[in-house]
Amino acid sequence: MRIILIGYGIVGQSFTKLLLSKLVDLYNLYGMKPRIVACVDNKGSAIDTSGLDIQRLLEIKKNKGTVGEYYRNKSSQLDPLQIIENIDAEIVIELTPTNLKDGEPGLSHITSAMKYSKNVITVNKGPLSVAFPSLIELANYNGIMFKFSGTVGGGTPILEFAKRCLKGDRIVSFKGILNGTTNFILSKMEEGLTFKEALKDAQVKGYAETVPSLDIDGFDAAAKLVIMANWLMGMKVALEDVNRIGITQVKTQEVSKALKKGNAIKLIASCENKKLVVKPMEVSKLDPICVNGTLNSVTFSLEYAGNQTIIGRGAGGIETASAVLRDMIEIRENIINEKNWF
Ligand SMILES: NC(=O)c1ccc[n+]([C@@H]2O[C@H](COP(=O)([O-])OP(=O)(O)OC[C@H]3O[C@@H](n4cnc5c(N)ncnc54)[C@H](OP(=O)(O)O)[C@@H]3O)[C@@H](O)[C@H]2O)c1
Numbered sequence: 001m002r003i004i005l006i007g008y009g010i011v012g013q014s015f016t017k018l019l020l021s022k023l024v025d026l027y028n029l030y031g032m033k034p035r036i037v038a039c040v041d042n043k044g045s046a047i048d049t050s051g052l053d054i055q056r057l058l059e060i061k062k063n064k065g066t067v068g069e070y071y072r073n074k075s076s077q078l079d080p081l082q083i084i085e086n087i088d089a090e091i092v093i094e095l096t097p098t099n100l101k102d103g104e105p106g107l108s109h110i111t112s113a114m115k116y117s118k119n120v121i122t123v124n125k126g127p128l129s130v131a132f133p134s135l136i137e138l139a140n141y142n143g144i145m146f147k148f149s150g151t152v153g154g155g156t157p158i159l160e161f162a163k164r165c166l167k168g169d170r171i172v173s174f175k176g177i178l179n180g181t182t183n184f185i186l187s188k189m190e191e192g193l194t195f196k197e198a199l200k201d202a203q204v205k206g207y208a209e210t211v212p213s214l215d216i217d218g219f220d221a222a223a224k225l226v227i228m229a230n231w232l233m234g235m236k237v238a239l240e241d242v243n244r245i246g247i248t249q250v251k252t253q254e255v256s257k258a259l260k261k262g263n264a265i266k267l268i269a270s271c272e273n274k275k276l277v278v279k280p281m282e283v284s285k286l287d288p289i290c291v292n293g294t295l296n297s298v299t300f301s302l303e304y305a306g307n308q309t310i311i312g313r314g315a316g317g318i319e320t321a322s323a324v325l326r327d328m329i330e331i332r333e334n335i336i337n338e339k340n341w342f
Contacts, residue, residue, distance in 0.1 A: 001034045001332055002049075004087060004118070006080045006109050007095030008041040008057075008067055011123055011150075014317035015093070015324050016054045022325065032332050038083045042096075044068015045078050047087060080105070084112045091331060093324060094122040100219055100239060103127040114138045114146070121327040123150030123320050129223035129239050132230040145331050150323030152178065152224045153296050156312025157326070162232045162300055169302040171232055175270035176289055176298030178224040180314040181208045181215040182247050182267040186280075187292040189255045190264065195248065207294060217246035218267060218278040225269040225276050228298075233271060245279040258282050264290055 005012055019026075019034055026032040035051030043066035046052055052070065060070050084092055092113035096106050107127040113120045120139070122128075127135060128151055139146035152158050162171060177183050184207050188198035199216065202208035214220050222242040229235040247267050258265050261282075266289075268281040283290045288309040289297040296314030299307050313319050 001032055001091065001328070002037045002051075002089040003034055003328075004083055004089045004092045004113075005036055005039045005095070006083075006092065007097075007124075008039055008061055009095065009097075010317040011320045011324070012039075012041075012093075012095045013058060013061060014321035015095070016058060018318065018321045018325055020054050026329075030329055030332055031336075032329070034328065037089055038078075038087050039067045039070075040080045040083060041067050045080075045083060046070030047078065047083065049087065080109050081112050084109065084116055084118065089118055090335070091328060092118045092120050093328075094120060094124055094127075095324075096124060097126075098124055098214070098220075098223070099126040100129055100214070100223055103130040107131060110135065110146075111138060114142045114144055117142055117144055119145040119147075119331050121147045121324055121331070123148065123324060125151045125220070125223040125227065128230075129226045132227065132238070133236045136230075145334055147327035147331060148227070149327050150320045151227050153298075153310075153323075154180075154313055154315040155319030155322040156296060156310065156314060157323070158296070158298050158310055158312075159228070159231060160326075161308075161310050162228070162298075166300060166302060166305070166308065169304050172301045172303055173270070173272040174228065174232070174298055174300045175268055175272070177266055177291060177296055178269045178298070178314065179215055179218075179221040179267060180294030180296055181212070182218075182221070183291070183296070184208075184294045185216070186247060186250065186255065186265055186267065189250065189252050190259055192252065192256075194252050195250060216248055218244045219246075221267060221269045221278045222276075225271060225278060229271050229276055233274075235271075235274060237276060242276040242278055244277075247280050250280050262286070266290065 038047045046067045094109045103126040106124040185198040222244045255265050262285050263282045266283045269278045289299050291297045297311040299309040
C-alpha cells in the first residue's frame with residue numbers, strides 16, 4: 001500500500017510513529033505493508049517509490065526542520081500537486097493546516113488526488129467545511145474512497161459510530177461538545193478563573209493557539225458541525241449556514257451561578273430541525289454530554305433507540321493519527337473486498 005503524505009506536522013509525524021510501532025501488527029492482522037513513497041511539508045519533499053525510511057524521515061524533520069533535506073545535497077523540487085500527479089500511490093493522506101476561508105491548500109490537494117484516482121484520507125476540516133457536497137460527488141465520480149474520520153472528535157470515532165452503529169435507526173437530532181479547547185477554558189472558569197486567565201492557561205498547556213479565534217469564536221466547532229450535518233443528516237451545508245456564538249462573552253459569575261444550580265456552561269453544537277447552532281448553553285451536570293477538560297461528547301437522539309452518547313478525547317497528535325490509521329485499514333479492507341467480488 002503506497003502512501004503520499006502531505007503535511008508533516010504534529011499529526012503527520014504522529015502517524016509515522018504509529019506506523020513504525022504497528023508495522024508487524026498491520027502485516028499479521030491485515031496483510032498490509034504500508035510504504036510512504038512521498039512526504040511533503042511546507043519547505044520541501046522527499047520521494048522514494050520503493051518506500052522512505054520512516055525513522056530517517058522523523059529524524060530529518062526533527063533536526064533539519066524539513067523533509068526536503070532527506071537526501072543529502074539534493075532537495076526535491078516537486079510540490080504537492082506535482083507529486084500527486086506523478087507518483088503512483090493508492091492513498092493520499094492530507095494533513096496540512098485547516099483554513100476555513102477557502103479550504104486551501106488542502107482543497108486543491110484533495111481534489112487533485114481524486115482526479116488522479118487516488119484514495120484520500122484527511123483530518124483537515126477546511127476543505128470539508130467549505131465544499132463537502134462537491135467533494136463527495138467528486139469522490140464518487142472518480143470511484144475512489146474518501147475518509148475523514150479524524151476531522152470530528154480526533155481519535156474518538158464519532159462519525160463512524162453514527163454512520164455505522166446507528167444503521168437501521170434514524171438520527172432525529174444531535175448535540176455535543178466538539179471543541180476541547182473551549183471546554184477546557186469553561187472547565188477552568190468553573191474553578192474561578194476569568195476567561196482571559198483560563199485562555200492563558202490553555203495556551204501555556206498547548207491546547208490553544210496563540211491566535212485562538214478558531215476555537216474561542218466557535219469556528220472549529222461549527223466546521224465539525226457542518227461535516228456531521230452533511231455526512232450524517234444528508235444536509236448540503238457550509239460554514240455560513242451555522243448560527244455561531246463563541247465563548248468570549250461568557251463571564252465567570254455566570255459560570256458560578258450555573259454551577260450553584262447543578263449546571264455548567266458549555267459550548268454546544270447542535271443540529272435540530274435542520275438548524276445548525278453553536279453557542280454557550282447551560283447544561284445539567286447530570287447530562288452525559290457534560291464532560292470536562294479537553295474531552296468531546298455527542299448525544300444522538302434516535303427515532304427508536306433513544307439517546308446514545310459517545311465521549312472521548314477530541315484532539316491530540318497520536319489520537320488523531322489513530323483515526324488516520326483506522327481509515328487506512330478500512331481502505332485496504334475495501335480494496336481487498338472489491339477484488340474478491342470478481
Ligand atoms: N493536532 C491535532 O490534535 C489535530 C486534531 C484533529 C485535526 N487536526 C487537523 O490536522 C491537520 C494537521 O494538524 P497538525 O496539528 O499536524 O498541524 P501542523 O503541526 O501545523 O502541521 C501542518 C503541516 O502541514 C505542512 N504544510 C503547510 N502548508 C503546506 C503546503 N502548502 N504544502 C505542504 N505542506 C504544508 C506544514 O509544513 P511545515 O512543517 O514545513 O511548517 C506542517 O508539516 C490540520 O488540518 C488540523 O486542523 C489536528
